[in-house]
Amino acid sequence: MPATLIRNAELIVAWDASEKRHAYMPDADLAFEDGVIRFVGRGYDGPADTEIDGAGLMVMPGLVNIHSHPSSEPMNKGLLDEIGSPGLYNSSLYEFMPIFRADSEAVPDCVRVALSELLLSGVTTLADLSVAHPGWLDLLAEAGMRVCIAPMFRSARWFTKNGHVVEYEWDEKAGVKAMDEAFNLIQRAEQHPSGRLFGMACPAQIDTCSPELLRDSRAEARARGISWQIHAAQSVVEFHEITRRHGFTPIQWLHEMGLLDEKAIIGHGIFLDDHPSTRWHTDSDLGILAETGATVAHCPTVFARRGITLKDFGRYRRGGVNLGIGTDTYPHNMLDELRLVAYLARTQAGNPRTMSTTDVFDAATIGGARALGRDDIGRLSPGCRADIVLVDAAHPRMQPRHDPVRSLIYAAGDRAVKDVYVDGEKVVGDGKVLTIDFEQAAAHLAEAQKRVVGNAPTQDWAHRPVDRIAAPTFKWL
Numbered sequence: 001m002p003a004t005l006i007r008n009a010e011l012i013v014a015w016d017a018s019e020k021r022h023a024y025m026p027d028a029d030l031a032f033e034d035g036v037i038r039f040v041g042r043g044y045d046g047p048a049d050t051e052i053d054g055a056g057l058m059v060m061p062g063l064v065n066i067h068s069h070p071s072s073e074p075m076n077k078g079l080l081d082e083i084g085s086p087g088l089y090n091s092s093l094y095e096f097m098p099i100f101r102a103d104s105e106a107v108p109d110c111v112r113v114a115l116s117e118l119l120l121s122g123v124t125t126l127a128d129l130s131v132a133h134p135g136w137l138d139l140l141a142e143a144g145m146r147v148c149i150a151p152m153f154r155s156a157r158w159f160t161k162n163g164h165v166v167e168y169e170w171d172e173k174a175g176v177k178a179m180d181e182a183f184n185l186i187q188r189a190e191q192h193p194s195g196r197l198f199g200m201a202c203p204a205q206i207d208t209c210s211p212e213l214l215r216d217s218r219a220e221a222r223a224r225g226i227s228w229q230i231h232a233a234q235s236v237v238e239f240h241e242i243t244r245r246h247g248f249t250p251i252q253w254l255h256e257m258g259l260l261d262e263k264a265i266i267g268h269g270i271f272l273d274d275h276p277s278t279r280w281h282t283d284s285d286l287g288i289l290a291e292t293g294a295t296v297a298h299c300p301t302v303f304a305r306r307g308i309t310l311k312d313f314g315r316y317r318r319g320g321v322n323l324g325i326g327t328d329t330y331p332h333n334m335l336d337e338l339r340l341v342a343y344l345a346r347t348q349a350g351n352p353r354t355m356s357t358t359d360v361f362d363a364a365t366i367g368g369a370r371a372l373g374r375d376d377i378g379r380l381s382p383g384c385r386a387d388i389v390l391v392d393a394a395h396p397r398m399q400p401r402h403d404p405v406r407s408l409i410y411a412a413g414d415r416a417v418k419d420v421y422v423d424g425e426k427v428v429g430d431g432k433v434l435t436i437d438f439e440q441a442a443a444h445l446a447e448a449q450k451r452v453v454g455n456a457p458t459q460d461w462a463h464r465p466v467d468r469i470a471a472p473t474f475k476w477l
Contacts, residue, residue, distance in 0.1 A: 002049030014028065031048060056392065062387035063124065068127065071136075074109075106449075120431070233285075260293075269296035
């Protein structure tokens with residue numbers, strides 16, 4: 001691949017190796033070749049086949065998203081925004097999400113819509129937690145993004161017959177079979193010719209997996225040297241179910257089984273033993289997460305819709321917990337998610353100093369990279385992958401730009417993202433996705449949603465019409 005030089009950028013969010021942190025470097029150059037960053041600094045005098053004028057540009061590392069569900073969540077837009085089960089502590093997991101699931105024809109368009117939104121908001125590495133679907137690997141490779149596939153498997157499915165009791169239907173043999181298939185798929189991803197796919201083990205939810213499935217998947221992930229992620233401490237229902245079964249909180253039970261370490265990721269990790277909604281007789285969960293080195297994948301939007309949130313991001317960080325950020329739901333806009341992380345943390349803590357923009361940007365870059373076992377992404381430094389975002393620092397939404405990253409997160413958002421490179425290949429140019437027909441995928445998804453909505457009452461335990469489940473904002477005349 002020819003060498004590319006970004007000459008005299010207005011600002012580079014560069015990696016300061018001596019301090020092990022990001023730093024602002026004005027009036028600087030960045031060169032990359034063969035998918036690798038070769039130079040970050042001033043006065044580059046090496047070869048360059050292509051030169052980009054860096055005037056008016058902020059160059060920053062691509063964002064790392066460690067928790068998302070691209071194959072299903074875009075279908076829920078306009079449906080799940082304001083609904084949750086009152087009898088299940090306002091969660092939408094058990095009663096409503098299953099009835100709006102995308103059909104097989106819609107899944108590719110769900111993925112294309114989600115990945116387009118992610119690329120446009122500066123995400124270059126994504127963890128895709130999905131049920132395996134036909135053509136999954138090639139579909140991800142088509143987008144040009146770096147993707148950690150996490151094929152979900154479980155021993156049981158959950159359901160409700162009345163909106164206030166969750167039941168579980170167990171099939172442990174099917175869970176083992178799905179786990180074996182998941183590891184085979186991960187191996188195929190690592191061998192994919194794109195070179196941008198890798199894998200992570202993902203037993204779906206702590207309450208739907210047998211102890212044996214959890215232990216076996218963790219052992220196999222350790223043997224392969226890959227990360228392991230599970231949804232845990234994500235709902236009050238789940239917290240009570242695990243304490244009922246085992247006499248431990250979800251975090252304590254994972255720890256008792258020896259499953260937590262620096263390559264373990266807890267999807268959400270909200271309901272700890274000291275959370276006011278689940279106050280337990282112990283006070284150790286936060287310390288366990290910190291001592292074991294486990295990561296919490298924080299995804300605020302999906303919970304904020306139901307009046308639920310982590311308490312709080314700053315407290316976890318000060319407690320020594322590694323944090324990464326994900327877009328668990330629509331819209332798949334990472335910059336919007338970062339803004340909400342900051343605002344919710346400050347309101348929950350009742351303290352505007354509980355966390356800083358530095359903290360949230362670190363979580364979206366080096367925190368996520370650490371969780372995925374990568375030290376070559378999430379930072380701009382020689383030897384790292386050329387996963388780069390060019391921000392239009394002259395964009396009106398960036399003005400004034402006393403502190404450009406703050407202006408990006410709190411004001412401009414994805415509107416100021418100009419170009420995105422993954423492995424040195426341009427995947428977004430002038431604010432347009434170059435690898436996916438975003439408009440076509442969105443149009444197809446709109447048609448698919450009509451099918452899903454039409455079928456939803458047959459999937460619902462009470463056979464309610466959709467307008468009763470998700471009442472429209474205004475009456476249709």
